[in-house]
Amino acid sequence: MLTIRDLSKTYANGVHALAGVSLDIPQGMFGLLGPNGAGKSSLMRTLATLQDADGGSATLEDGKGGTIDVLRDRDAVRRQLGYLPQDFGVYPKVSAIELLEHFAILKGLTAKGPRKEVVEGLLAQVNLWEVRKRKLGTFSGGMRQRFGIAQALLGDPRLVIVDEPTAGLDPEERNRFLNLLAEISERVAVILSTHIVEDVTDLCPTMAILNRGQVLLSGRPVDAIDALSRQVWRKQIAKSELADYEARHTVLSKRLVAGHPVLHVFASDAPGDGFEQVEPDLEDVYFRQLRQHAKAA
Numbered sequence: 001m002l003t004i005r006d007l008s009k010t011y012a013n014g015v016h017a018l019a020g021v022s023l024d025i026p027q028g029m030f031g032l033l034g035p036n037g038a039g040k041s042s043l044m045r046t047l048a049t050l051q052d053a054d055g056g057s058a059t060l061e062d063g064k065g066g067t068i069d070v071l072r073d074r075d076a077v078r079r080q081l082g083y084l085p086q087d088f089g090v091y092p093k094v095s096a097i098e099l100l101e102h103f104a105i106l107k108g109l110t111a112k113g114p115r116k117e118v119v120e121g122l123l124a125q126v127n128l129w130e131v132r133k134r135k136l137g138t139f140s141g142g143m144r145q146r147f148g149i150a151q152a153l154l155g156d157p158r159l160v161i162v163d164e165p166t167a168g169l170d171p172e173e174r175n176r177f178l179n180l181l182a183e184i185s186e187r188v189a190v191i192l193s194t195h196i197v198e199d200v201t202d203l204c205p206t207m208a209i210l211n212r213g214q215v216l217l218s219g220r221p222v223d224a225i226d227a228l229s230r231q232v233w234r235k236q237i238a239k240s241e242l243a244d245y246e247a248r249h250t251v252l253s254k255r256l257v258a259g260h261p262v263l264h265v266f267a268s269d270a271p272g273d274g275f276e277q278v279e280p281d282l283e284d285v286y287f288r289q290l291r292q293h294a295k296a297a
């Protein structure tokens with residue numbers, strides 16, 4: 001669906017935001033996972049034709065047997081693409097239906113009848129029909145993001161890019177939003193960029209981990225989890241023991257449970273010290289990759 005090869009971008013301040021990114025992004029939901037500053041937004045903005053890359057290529061299938069050069073043929077990409085940026089702003093004094101109408105006109109839906117049908121259909125799809133006449137300034141974070149999805153779906157895109165859409169949403173809104181994305185991904189390719197591991201675990205059949213502009217891993221989460229099988233160990237310790245354990249073990253994560261740190265450590269053989277083996281999850285995969293990358297740097 002989308003093939004990215006050796007994409008690079010260095011900003012004027014010398015930051016290598018993309019350092020030779022290559023990815024194959026299929027239909028369905030693709031999770032792009034990485035910490036703040038990994039380069040996710042730089043990649044999303046490049047694919048959305050909002051900024052130039054320094055080198056590399058990105059090719060999008062056009063659905064008719066041909067391909068589109070994403071870096072050069074911007075108009076063609078824009079006809080196939082919906083984008084929800086990280087900092088999606090709305091006019092607070094305008095109602096949802098008015099603003100969506102306005103975006104629809106900008107997208108080229110000039111005929112009134114069909115436009116009304118599309119706008120109303122999208123508002124119903126993202127569950128904002130009841131509140132369509134309310135001013136956007138009164139919307140919660142989750143409602144705003146669902147409105148953001150409605151505008152991204154205008155013009156029937158084949159690829160939808162959403163950049164960190166769940167940051168700041170409460171658990172219920174986050175769930176609702178992710179369910180909406182899952183529904184959409186049955187029909188269009190969705191790239192979901194996020195620093196929240198569960199967003200990917202819950203939803204994405206394929207994924208990549210990005211850090212400091214480099215792809216650390218890409219493929220199916222289940223395979224990456226399988227590869228860690230029998231190598232993740234867990235133990236609850238006292239806070240005062242933390243530094244000692246960190247010095248002696250490869251600690252992947254520590255989480256406070258009832259005030260006591262629970263460690264996940266990586267070890268190919270039993271690490272002793274009272275650790276018990278656990279089934280690895282995607283968070284273990286993620287922290288292991290980031291750790292290895294930090295060590296190599």
Ligand SMILES: Nc1ncnc2c1ncn2[C@@H]1O[C@H](COP(=O)(O)OP(=O)(O)OP(=O)(O)O)[C@@H](O)[C@H]1O
Nearest residue numbers: 011013015017034035036037038039040041042043
């Ligand atoms: N316009 C810019 N000029 C200079 N440096 C930039 C610019 N945009 C991003 N950067 C830097 O490039 C790196 C990658 O940033 P980017 O926003 O792509 O990462 P990200 O993974 O989306 O992180 P975040 O979630 O924090 O936005 C960071 O070090 C950032 O400070």
